[in-house]
Every structure is written in structure tokens, then in C-alpha cells.
Amino acid sequence: MPKIAIYPGSFDPITNGHLDIIKRTQGLFDKVIVAVNNNPLKTFLFTAGERVEMIKELFSVSKGIEVESFQGLLVQYAKEKGVRFVIRGLRALSDFEYEFQMDLMNRKLNPDIQTIYLMTDQRYSYLSSGIIKEIVKLGGNAEGLIPDLVKEKLLEKFT
Ligand code: PNS
Numbered sequence: 001m002p003k004i005a006i007y008p009g010s011f012d013p014i015t016n017g018h019l020d021i022i023k024r025t026q027g028l029f030d031k032v033i034v035a036v037n038n039n040p041l042k043t044f045l046f047t048a049g050e051r052v053e054m055i056k057e058l059f060s061v062s063k064g065i066e067v068e069s070f071q072g073l074l075v076q077y078a079k080e081k082g083v084r085f086v087i088r089g090l091r092a093l094s095d096f097e098y099e100f101q102m103d104l105m106n107r108k109l110n111p112d113i114q115t116i117y118l119m120t121d122q123r124y125s126y127l128s129s130g131i132i133k134e135i136v137k138l139g140g141n142a143e144g145l146i147p148d149l150v151k152e153k154l155l156e157k158f159t
Contacts, residue, residue, distance in 0.1 A: 002030035005085040005116070008074050010037050011051050012044045013150045015132055017124030019058065021089040024118055026064060032087070034059075035077065036069040045133060045157060058147055075110040086115040091125050 005025060011018060011034070025032045034055055038048035046054070048069040059065040070077040078086060086106070088099055103115050120127075127145055135142050136154040146154075 003028075003085075004031045004033065004081075004083045005029045005087050006033045006035050006074075006078055006081065006083050007087040008035040008037060008070070008077075010042070010044065010129065011055060012046055012129050013051065013132070013146065013154065014055050014058070015124065015127050015129055015146050015150070016144065017089065017091070017120055017127045019147070020121050020124060021087065021118050022059070022065065025087050026062070029064070029085070031064045031066060033081065033083065034065060034067045035074075036067065037074075038069040038071050040071070046153070050153070054150060054153060057149060073109065075106050075113050078113050079110060084112055084114060086113060088115055088117050089120050090117045091120045091127070 005028070007022060007025060009018065022032060022034060036048055036051045036055070044051070052067050052069050055067045059067065074086065078084070088102075090096065090099060099115075099117065106113055106115065124145070132142055132146055132150075133154065134140075136146075136151065137158045142151060
């Protein structure tokens with residue numbers, strides 16, 4: 001049985017912190033499904049299609065990475081995919097409470113699903129998609145924090 005995990009998130013947009021987590025999961029699982037959340041109640045800068053396409057382009061030569069969007073409950077999506085493992089990255093202590101709440105709720109909804117947490121690389125510990133959007137919008141330098149492709153797409157949105 002291949003070992004498969006889902007790495008869910010908003011990825012609005014994907015950052016080098018996310019990419020680092022994906023690369024690190026590659027040695028642990030045979031396949032990682034990067035699941036782009038498309039919650040109609042949330043406002044995103046990029047459409048789900050744009051977010052999926054960006055990630056696909058970044059991993060075009062990588063084996064074992066699948067990218068798609070999902071709507072609805074994560075545990076439901078995981079069940080439909082037949083996947084039991086979810087990956088989440090942890091940055092600062094401030095992530096803990098939110099992740100703990102999500103994990104408890106997800107396990108209440110489906111006790112078969114286990115979330116595995118990877119600590120962020122320290123280079124990205126202060127990084128978030130939100131802060132990146134602000135930096136690029138205001139003309140700041142996001143060198144080393146996002147791929148060039150993401151920078152281009154952000155500049156397209158902001159000009
Ligand atoms: O990158 P994010 O915004 O921190 O990712 C959050 C995400 C998409 C993993 C989370 O909001 C989620 O799983 N949404 C799907 C809806 C759901 O299952 N909600 C209940 C979680 S307790």
C-alpha cells in the first residue's frame with residue numbers, strides 16, 4: 001500500500017515555507033496531495049484555480065506530488081481520497097492553539113485521521129501568506145521568501 005498524505009492549506013499564495021514542508025514530506029510519503037482549500041466563505045486574493053496552477057507549475061518535474069482544490073470538510077475530503085494522514089507545518093508558538101483546536105475537531109469528526117506536524121525551518125518561521133501579500137503590495141523585498149513565479153503573479157494582481 002503506498003503511503004499517501006494530504007497537505008491542506010489556503011496557499012494564498014504558496015510561500016517558500018510551504019514549499020520547504022512539501023519537500024520534506026517527500027521522503028516520508030510515496031505521494032503527497034497538496035490540497036488547496038476553496039472555502040466559499042473566505043476571501044482569497046487568488047482563485048482556487050490560480051493557486052492550484054501556481055503550485056503545479058512549481059512542482060512540474062517532481063514525482064509524487066499531486067495538487068488539487070477541495071471544498072467542504074477536510075476529514076470528508078480525506079475519506080473520499082482514502083487518505084489517513086494530514087500534514088501541517090508549525091511556525092511559532094502562536095500556531096499551536098489553532099492547530100490543536102483543528103486537530104481535536106478533525107479527530108472528533110473522524111478518529112481515523114491523524115495529523116502530523118513538521119516544524120518550520122527557522123528561515124521561514126516568521127513567514128505567512130498574509131505578510132507576503134502586504135510586503136509585495138507595498139513594494140518591499142520578498143527575496144528568498146517566495147518563488148519568482150509567485151512574485152510575478154502577485155505583481156500582476158497589484159498593478
Ligand atoms: O493555510 P490555512 O488557511 O491555515 O489552512 C486551513 C485549512 C484549509 C487546513 C482549514 O481551514 C481546513 O481544513 N478547512 C476545511 C474545512 C474544515 O474541515 N474545517 C474544520 C477544521 S476543524
